[in-house]
Amino acid sequence: MRLRIRFSKMGKVRFVGHRDVARIVERALRRCGVPITYSQGFSPRARMSFGLALPTCYESEAEYLDVPLDPDSIVDGQIACTGWGQGKLHNPQQMQAALSEALPTGFDVVALTVEPKGGRSLQETVVSCGWKFDILGAVTQEVEEAIERALASSEIETERKKKNELVRENIRYGVYDLRMDGESERGPIVVAELSAKPRVIRPSELVDVLAPGAEMGIARRTHQWIEHDGQRQEPLMLSKSLQLKEYS
Amino acid sequence: MEKPARYIGCEDGASTDIYKPDATSWLLTYPDTYEIGLPNQGLQILYELLNERHDAFAERSYAPWTDMEAQMRSNDLPLFSVDTHRPAAEFDILAFNLSAELVYTNVLNCIDLAGLAVRASERHDGDPLIGAGGHCAYNPEPLADFIDFFVMGDGEEVIAEITTTVGEWRKSGKPSGSRENVLRALGQIAGVYVPSMYEATYDGAKLTGVQPKHPDVPTSVQKRTVADLADWPYPRNQLVPLTEVVHDRLNVEIFRGCTRGCRFCQAGMITRPVRERPASQVREMISKGLERTGYDEVSLTSLSTADFSNIEEVVTDTIEEPGTCGRVSVALPSLRVDAFTVGVAAQVSRARRTGLTFAPEAGSWRMRQIINKLITEEDLYEAVRSAYSQGWHRMKLYFLTGLPSEMDEDTLAIADLAENCVAIGQQYTKKASVTVSLGGFVPKPHTPFQWFGQNEPAELRRKVDLLRERLRRNKRVHLKWHSPEATTAEGITSRGDRRIGPVIEHVWRQGGTFQEWSEHFDLRLWEEAMSASELDIEWYVDRHRDENEVLPWDHIHAGLHKDFLWQDWQDALAGFGLEDCRWTPCYDCGACTEYGIEHVVASPVPPNGGSQGTGQDLTTGHVVPVDLRPRAAVRGT
Numbered sequence: 001m002r003l004r005i006r007f008s009k010m011g012k013v014r015f016v017g018h019r020d021v022a023r024i025v026e027r028a029l030r031r032c033g034v035p036i037t038y039s040q041g042f043s044p045r046a047r048m049s050f051g052l053a054l055p056t057c058y059e060s061e062a063e064y065l066d067v068p069l070d071p072d073s074i075v076d077g078q079i080a081c082t083g084w085g086q087g088k089l090h091n092p093q094q095m096q097a098a099l100s101e102a103l104p105t106g107f108d109v110v111a112l113t114v115e116p117k118g119g120r121s122l123q124e125t126v127v128s129c130g131w132k133f134d135i136l137g138a139v140t141q142e143v144e145e146a147i148e149r150a151l152a153s154s155e156i157e158t159e160r161k162k163k164n165e166l167v168r169e170n171i172r173y174g175v176y177d178l179r180m181d182g183e184s185e186r187g188p189i190v191v192a193e194l195s196a197k198p199r200v201i202r203p204s205e206l207v208d209v210l211a212p213g214a215e216m217g218i219a220r221r222t223h224q225w226i227e228h229d230g231q232r233q234e235p236l237m238l239s240k241s242l243q244l245k246e247y248s
Numbered sequence: 249m250e251k252p253a254r255y256i257g258c259e260d261g262a263s264t265d266i267y268k269p270d271a272t273s274w275l276l277t278y279p280d281t282y283e284i285g286l287p288n289q290g291l292q293i294l295y296e297l298l299n300e301r302h303d304a305f306a307e308r309s310y311a312p313w314t315d316m317e318a319q320m321r322s323n324d325l326p327l328f329s330v331d332t333h334r335p336a337a338e339f340d341i342l343a344f345n346l347s348a349e350l351v352y353t354n355v356l357n358c359i360d361l362a363g364l365a366v367r368a369s370e371r372h373d374g375d376p377l378i379g380a381g382g383h384c385a386y387n388p389e390p391l392a393d394f395i396d397f398f399v400m401g402d403g404e405e406v407i408a409e410i411t412t413t414v415g416e417w418r419k420s421g422k423p424s425g426s427r428e429n430v431l432r433a434l435g436q437i438a439g440v441y442v443p444s445m446y447e448a449t450y451d452g453a454k455l456t457g458v459q460p461k462h463p464d465v466p467t468s469v470q471k472r473t474v475a476d477l478a479d480w481p482y483p484r485n486q487l488v489p490l491t492e493v494v495h496d497r498l499n500v501e502i503f504r505g506c507t508r509g510c511r512f513c514q515a516g517m518i519t520r521p522v523r524e525r526p527a528s529q530v531r532e533m534i535s536k537g538l539e540r541t542g543y544d545e546v547s548l549t550s551l552s553t554a555d556f557s558n559i560e561e562v563v564t565d566t567i568e569e570p571g572t573c574g575r576v577s578v579a580l581p582s583l584r585v586d587a588f589t590v591g592v593a594a595q596v597s598r599a600r601r602t603g604l605t606f607a608p609e610a611g612s613w614r615m616r617q618i619i620n621k622l623i624t625e626e627d628l629y630e631a632v633r634s635a636y637s638q639g640w641h642r643m644k645l646y647f648l649t650g651l652p653s654e655m656d657e658d659t660l661a662i663a664d665l666a667e668n669c670v671a672i673g674q675q676y677t678k679k680a681s682v683t684v685s686l687g688g689f690v691p692k693p694h695t696p697f698q699w700f701g702q703n704e705p706a707e708l709r710r711k712v713d714l715l716r717e718r719l720r721r722n723k724r725v726h727l728k729w730h731s732p733e734a735t736t737a738e739g740i741t742s743r744g745d746r747r748i749g750p751v752i753e754h755v756w757r758q759g760g761t762f763q764e765w766s767e768h769f770d771l772r773l774w775e776e777a778m779s780a781s782e783l784d785i786e787w788y789v790d791r792h793r794d795e796n797e798v799l800p801w802d803h804i805h806a807g808l809h810k811d812f813l814w815q816d817w818q819d820a821l822a823g824f825g826l827e828d829c830r831w832t833p834c835y836d837c838g839a840c841t842e843y844g845i846e847h848v849v850a851s852p853v854p855p856n857g858g859s860q861g862t863g864q865d866l867t868t869g870h871v872v873p874v875d876l877r878p879r880a881a882v883r884g885t
Contacts, residue, residue: 105258
């Protein structure tokens with residue numbers, strides 16, 4: 001069995017890198033006494049597998065993580081905690097609350113299930129991501145027009161650095177959705193759904209197309225989508241409408 | 249920008265909503281990167297103690313890395329706290345932790361980034377007071393031009409008095425002329441040194457003294473010592489950083505002070521006497537700390553961890569703590585080889601193995617007698633055997649070179665030791681290897697070696713090369729060495745007087761920050777600065793001092809009698825060892841008798857037996873017997 005966890009990363013903690021997030025989560029799992037499993041070898045580590053890595057400086061309301069559990073620890077659908085949680089029997093809701101509490105301010109577990117292990121990994125199955133970002137000081141009208149032009153065209157040409165080499169690429173194939181969503185105090189807000197295969201297209205790549213020369217403000221991942229029986233869905237549906245805590 | 253998470257705070261254990269409008273505000277600043285500074289226990293203890301007070305609050309800042317500094321300067325952003333991002337200049341006190349000399353230029357850079365004049369004499373009445381403490385404060389003179397007040401010794405108690413004094417100044421509205429008064433008041437607090445209240449006098453190049461300018465300012469400044477660590481179970485809420493830092497684990501201080509008497513070691517001289525934390529409190533701090541933080545590694549910190557009474561039991565209890573599911577690693581830094589037994593090795597290796605570092609410090613027994621690090625080769629080999637037999641493949645051996653009376657055969661003996669260790673390891677594993685880390689010796693104030701002339705960089709380089717050549721073909725001994733050039737800059741600042749102030753300022757003005765970082769260190773900046781001030785590196789660094797020389801830190805007292813240190817220096821040259829006084833009668837170094845305190849040690853005998861914890865009778869038991877010379881118990885003060 002495993003825990004599948006969906007968590008958010010909001011506010012100042014967006015500056016924490018992916019590897020550091022793994023360390024933070026590992027400490028929280030231990031604090032709660034989650035019956036995790038360990039790798040073998042000279043230096044055993046807690047087993048965890050994350051979904052797609054989130055670029056540093058991006059917020060998210062849809063980070064995913066699978067944590068294999070000690071199979072003996074599941075009793076009638078409840079999780080028998082070990083270590084610092086020894087003696088506690090948590091249902092998924094209680095575990096969700098305990099982990100949220102143990103994580104630093106800015107991280108919250110927004111959904112959690114106990115499910116059988118197996119199947120393809122999160123990293124393999126995520127096909128696209130939803131994003132929301134604002135563009136610093138850009139003019140809303142101009143961004144709106146740029147979006148229209150981009151969607152009408154068969155080419156969205158972007159530039160990015162790859163091993164010190166500037167690569168030009170048409171990413172139109174991976175732009176599934178692109179539209180305005182109001183304005184923040186920093187500038188116009190754009191929402192987008194961008195492909196994760198064969199590579200993850202980042203919102204920052206679109207900024208130069210939508211407002212040449214402008215800088216991206218704060219970007220947030222809102223969804224990671226997988227395909228299941230031909231249906232697009234999220235790895236974990238939110239049990240109730242997501243009430244995200246905002247952190248400054 | 250690199251690693252932006254180091255500027256956001258948000259650590260578990262950080263005080264939130266700490267702002268108290270009417271309280272004395274401290275900005276505790278570590279003048280190196282966040283990764284180096286965050287784990288500093290001294291800073292964390294003061295942070296917590298200050299935030300528990302109703303009349304004070306504390307936030308933290310660290311030296312911004314060069315990329316961040318460039319951004320801050322081009323956007324007119326001042327130095328800020330990581331807790332709330334408040335500008336540094338809004339605090340009443342900016343307090344620096346000085347744990348190494350090469351951070352001095354960073355101190356100036358931080359003051360400047362705060363928007364303040366770096367020279368104390370040019371700051372305004374309402375500006376924050378700049379304080380400094382930590383081991384390097386024991387020679388405050390090189391920073392005397394820049395720092396308003398220094399604190400000597402343990403900070404736990406004295407921060408209360410400083411808070412009160414500064415609080416009154418704060419309430420007065422800091423009017424014109426008040427800065428002088430508050431500094432004068434601070435100078436009367438025991439343990440506090442206000443350099444502007446003192447004048448340094450010279451006779452040519454020679455320093456003749458540092459005297460108070462006013463009758464109510466003490467002639468000599470005495471350090472502060474907390475008598476019993478049991479009263480201070482701090483930090484209770486160790487900060488858990490969001491980004492990886494050095495020593496990223498639970499750190500529990502198990503004792504303070506060390507009387508092994510290694511003559512090169514400043515920490516072992518200035519932090520006397522030994523004050524053990526009660527084992528029950530250690531256990532509680534470990535359990536509560538691990539549960540609160542979720543760490544799976546705990547470091548038992550001290551200057552010589554294996555000397556803690558019943559260390560093996562504490563390690564065993566930690567590993568058997570049910571909450572850790574048997575998966576906690578115990579790191580034992582500063583491990584004396586004579587106490588690292590198979591038992592300890594076996595306990596420590598039950599979970600994830602931590603890196604192992606042993607510090608024989610010198611290659612030959614003759615040399616170890618001179619530095620009073622009385623461990624025999626057999627002790628080292630036994631420790632190494634214990635480690636390899638319990639599954640370690642490699643370990644690190646730490647040595648100093650450039651020690652008093654060191655000859656090439658002493659230096660080369662380092663290679664012999666290392667090779668013998670590998671040979672022992674190969675009996676257990678094909679992968680056995682040893683890393684030799686070689687540091688250039690810098691004589692430190694308040695030690696018996698304070699009179700010794702440091703080796704010149706060329707000589708240190710020659711010794712490094714000697715070892716490199718000797719070990720060139722041995723693929724299993726990896727040699728790493730500390731830059732001889734950086735050692736020189738450290739020497740300038742370590743035993744410098746007030747005339748070194750302009751040198752530090754010159755290096756800083758030429759962009760010489762982060763001098764502890766090899767990619768930023770530049771000896772030429774220091775050489776230029778010395779010649780710009782018409783000062784001679786040889787005179788400051790390489791010259792032997794004689795008994796009568798006035799030393800720049802003579803007005804600062806760590807309790808140690810100067811004649812005790814001189815006698816110990818003479819004994820060193822004669823190859824006489826000195827016993828550890830925590831288990832033998834007092835020889836009156838001054839650290840206890842001057843302040844009416846004594847050792848707090850649970851066990852009347854060394855945990856591992858024997859006169860020096862070696863389990864051996866060193867007076868007769870070794871081919872080169874050490875002469876442990878008993879000291880006269882009473883000495884004039």
